[in-house]
Amino acid sequence: MTAAPREVPLARRRSGRERIVERGLLYLGATLLALFVLVPIYLIAVSAFTPRENAFDFPRSVIPSEVSVDTILFFINASGVLDSFWRSVIVAIITLGLSLLIGAPAGYAIARYGFRGRNTYRLVILSTRAFPIVILAIPLAVTYRVWGIDDTVIGVAFMHTALALPFTVLIVSSVFISVPRELEEAAQTLGCNPFQAFLRVSLPLALPGLAAAAIFTWVLSWNDVFAAVILTLQNPTLPAKILSALTQSPIYYQFAAGFVMLIPSVVVIFFIRKYLLGLWGRVVK
């Protein structure tokens, strides 16, 4: 303890030139990490915008000499691609709707009410993440055959909802925890019933967070390959279609496919970037 005061000036001296060097190194490291993320995205974009006849040119030029949508159009017009694209969109929309419809009330309940079994419920929801999703798809495929919803959009959507639901519940609860309960109570003293108080006060405040949760659910569904491959046959979603076409398709088909799948994700993350820490940070706690 007695040695401490003598170290203080030492620390101050360090904050001179060393600080600047350290800061510089930090920016350098930050830039390298950013390049690791961004360069592959740029390269797949260049690959996808290279015309088909140049797909095998070697060496490739990092700055494209010609930008063309030829390869992407070829992919979109390839047999079955557009159909599976729409199927993916519909599955994702049903998943989003279902998980909000089922998950949002539960999330609201654990944010707003103290009741017996609340912690147990939270724990059960959290523990679903300890189970690999791989295990759900195979038995569900068997069940769907019995129910007559095998190889359907709704069947895939049900499975995606099961995956997304725990996230929706936890995210929605964290959103409503951040909307002060007092506001709802104030509305009730001013003559709103509990439902009106929710609808007119809490809901508008929670809307951006809920939208972020919804978008995240959408991405989860859009990206799933494994379940879709297991659950569909004649009616694949886009990733399932692309996966099964991989071995027989020319490489430019793959480049366009990769790019088309990637774009919505990049755009979506931009719109929910403010909420990412809230979404994942709070899910942890």
Add this chain to the structure above:
Amino acid sequence: MSARLGWAPYALLLPSIAFLAIFFAAPMVQAFALAFEGADGGFSFTHVDRMLGDASFRSALFTTIALVVLVIPVQFALAMSMALVINARLKGQGLWLYVYALPLGISELAAGIVWVSIFTQTGWLNSILMGLGITERQIIWQSGESPWLLIACIVIAEAWRATSIIMIILVAGLQSIPREFLEAADIYGATTWQKVRRVVLPMLRPSLQVALILRTILAFQVFATVIALAGTGIDVLAAEAQRWATDIDNDNVAAAYAGLILLLSLFSTILFLVLLPTREEHQA
């Protein structure tokens, strides 16, 4: 008031409980039923034996574990670096976070294809290496002949795709460390490395634990990245499950593979809970 609405929270929870019972709990149980069901409807090890005796079983198990063991440390080193960068509050903090978080939304399959464009024989890596005069001929990165090279390609692709989720969890954890702690360390003249070692890492333990558990469970299910980069050149457990379910049309053996993945996940979760105990657990 609260007495009148005593039933309300349960009514709000009910749909989610019912849905998860049908689409989560039931299939979970059914998977084990499928894996152990005998021809006569009784209990049987037939399907498990068939899985164990399958030509690809050993290599699938070995490769999956090898991928987990290789990918997780790389991802954590990268994620930790990214998280520390975000926490250092550089100019344009939001932009750095967005860039590092970008792959969060990118699917396994899309990520696999992105790296195919890099590793394929006439791809970007060979173009750049030869352009810089580092190599004289095209190197075949994705070859069944050299499985370790192929595994390295998959590790890089997976590190690129799935580091961001760890990064987000770690950033959230870092932000909950009181700044006074780091300022105190500054006053006593701690170097950056000392601050990371003595202050940040110990306080980050709960976040690290959650991220490790989550990421390891996901890593055991690696699937589309492998198919995109290696085709059938490398066996992994999830791909075997899919092959048995769709190509061979034997749901029982597929369920046995899925059950094995579940067991590995549970085992790794327990391992991390024991190896990295956190104070929060004692409180909870």
